[in-house]
Amino acid sequence: EKQQLAALISELSDLSLITDPGRLERFSRDFAWFSPILTEQLADKRADLVVRPNDETEIKRVIAACHRHRVPLTLRGSGTGNYGQCTPLEGGVVMDMSALNQVRWIEGGVARVQAGTRLVNIDKEARPKGWEMRLLPSTYRLATAGGFYCGGFGGVGSITYGSIGDPGNVLGVRALSLEAEPRELELRGREALDLYHAYGVNGIITEIEFALAPAYDWQEALLTFPDFMEAVRFCQTLGRASGVIKKLLTVLADPLPQMCGLEEQVPAGRTAVLCIVAKPSFDATRELCEQYGGAIALTQEHADVYGTAHSLIEHAWNHTTLHIFKRDKGITYLQSGFRPWENVEKVEQMYRHFGDEVMMHLEFLRADGALTCSGLQVVRYTDEQRLNAIIQFHRDHGVHIANPHVYTLEEGGKLEVDPRQLAMKRRLDPAGLLNPGKMRSWEEEAVA
Ligand code: FAD
Numbered sequence: 307e308k309q310q311l312a313a314l315i316s317e318l319s320d321l322s323l324i325t326d327p328g329r330l331e332r333f334s335r336d337f338a339w340f341s342p343i344l345t346e347q348l349a350d351k352r353a354d355l356v357v358r359p360n361d362e363t364e365i366k367r368v369i370a371a372c373h374r375h376r377v378p379l380t381l382r383g384s385g386t387g388n389y390g391q392c393t394p395l396e397g398g399v400v401m402d403m404s405a406l407n408q409v410r411w412i413e414g415g416v417a418r419v420q421a422g423t424r425l426v427n428i429d430k431e432a433r434p435k436g437w438e439m440r441l442l443p444s445t446y447r448l449a450t451a452g453g454f455y456c457g458g459f460g461g462v463g464s465i466t467y468g469s470i471g472d473p474g475n476v477l478g479v480r481a482l483s484l485e486a487e488p489r490e491l492e493l494r495g496r497e498a499l500d501l502y503h504a505y506g507v508n509g510i511i512t513e514i515e516f517a518l519a520p521a522y523d524w525q526e527a528l529l530t531f532p533d534f535m536e537a538v539r540f541c542q543t544l545g546r547a548s549g550v551i552k553k554l555l556t557v558l559a560d561p562l563p564q565m566c567g568l569e570e571q572v573p574a575g576r577t578a579v580l581c582i583v584a585k586p587s588f589d590a591t592r593e594l595c596e597q598y599g600g601a602i603a604l605t606q607e608h609a610d611v612y613g614t615a616h617s618l619i620e621h622a623w624n625h626t627t628l629h630i631f632k633r634d635k636g637i638t639y640l641q642s643g644f645r646p647w648e649n650v651e652k653v654e655q656m657y658r659h660f661g662d663e664v665m666m667h668l669e670f671l672r673a674d675g676a677l678t679c680s681g682l683q684v685v686r687y688t689d690e691q692r693l694n695a696i697i698q699f700h701r702d703h704g705v706h707i708a709n710p711h712v713y714t715l716e717e718g719g720k721l722e723v724d725p726r727q728l729a730m731k732r733r734l735d736p737a738g739l740l741n742p743g744k745m746r747s748w749e750e751e752a753v754a
Pocket of ligand 1: 443462
């Protein structure tokens with residue numbers, strides 16, 4: 307193995323390479339430290355080499371060299387994933403895609419960008435043309451287009467546009483195969499989705515085409531409610547109000563606002579709702595807020611704070627968890643999905659059952675077109691056994707848990723093999739060198 311690696315390094319010596327152990331360590335990590343279980347499991351996983359190609363020609367050279375020497379290849383955008391998605395379980399090469407950062411074109415509500423483009427930069431170019439990204443993870447300032455598509459789900463915008471994997475949000479991708487002579491494929495529509503949320507195990511994406519949204523002037527508002535369930539019902543009503551144009555609708559049950567850095571704005575004992583709505587929708591939002599017993603703690607123009615730490619986005623989605631982690635090492639989190647026809651009822655059931663052990667952070671969103679909410683509950687961690695019992699209780703009561711404490715695709719997501727993703731891996735990575743160990747169904751097939 308050492309010889310193969312040495313040969314590969316000498317073939318690629320004119321590219322931008324990292325071999326320094328400290329930097330190799332850094333480029334092998336993402337935010338898996340959110341999970342005490344993953345932290346332990348991934349502690350010794352490290353790349354042998356990091357390559358930062360400047361263009362597709364260099365990418366193809368890296369691919370061909372990995373194929374020739376049978377060295378694993380794992381892709382990296384900005385490394386903001388949560389489950390060791392870009393951590394190379396079997397070492398080898400980590401390919402940093404961040405130099406492929408050009409917006410190719412923006413036209414008629416569509417943006418075509420290189421995979422390493424930071425999402426914030428797509429918005430910067432789209433806005434003057436009257437468009438903006440439909441969906442952004444709360445890490446949008448760092449996260450890349452490729453990393454979002456292959457590792458993410460949704461976030462800001464999901465209340466209107468669902469997830470990045472919903473048909474119509476991404477129109478196509480350009481992908482390369484991992485073979486002696488890498489093939490170039492333009493995958494459109496349904497076929498492009500076979501690479502969605504696949505952790506880069508079944509193809510190397512070099513370009514993505516996003517459908518955009520019309521750009522609005524947005525208003526951010528931080529609301530507070532004396533009662534958690536009234537806050538939830540407010541969100542359910544606002545979420546369903548078709549005339550109110552929305553970008554974000556987050557609930558943080560007491561004491562989460564006190565734990566995540568909102569204690570100056572949110573009095574102790576109150577639940578916070580973070581919302582971003584189009585300016586013309588703000589009056590309707592305020593009226594509804596009053597109807598449900600809420601009060602406005604803060605308003606700000608989104609345009610003034612977008613791209614800074616002052617936006618409410620920085621307290622939504624997994625950023626809530628991040629802020630809490632910085633202050634309190636004794637917690638961990640869950641990712642859950644409530645079914646649309648019973649979301650409010652199940653939220654209440656879980657809230658009453660677990661009390662302060664599982665603190666409710668909800669994100670309202672559209673799933674297959676229906677309004678519902680997902681949870682990023684903050685859990686007071688005791689041990690793995692108790693955490694698993696909490697997960698099981700949710701599952702037993704019809705609440706889906708996408709376990710953030712595992713690194714394989716199947717266990718972390720839908721809990722089942724996606725035959726189309728597997729077929730795409732056979733097609734684009736027949737040697738099984740892309741991010742090995744992450745797709746359990748592939749490993750099992752290889753053993754069989
Ligand atoms: P990386 O972490 O670098 O990569 C993610 C995966 O994609 C890896 O498996 C990698 O191998 C693969 N990959 C990267 N580039 C390519 C490519 N060109 N071709 C093929 N595969 C590739 N996620 C959300 O969806 N919504 C959120 O709101 C959200 N909030 C977050 C908040 C915090 C504080 C943190 C730490 C994470 C959050 N995440 C969220 C997770 C993560 O930030 C996003 O998914 C982000 O889009 C990942 O982008 P990245 O460039 O950092 O990807």
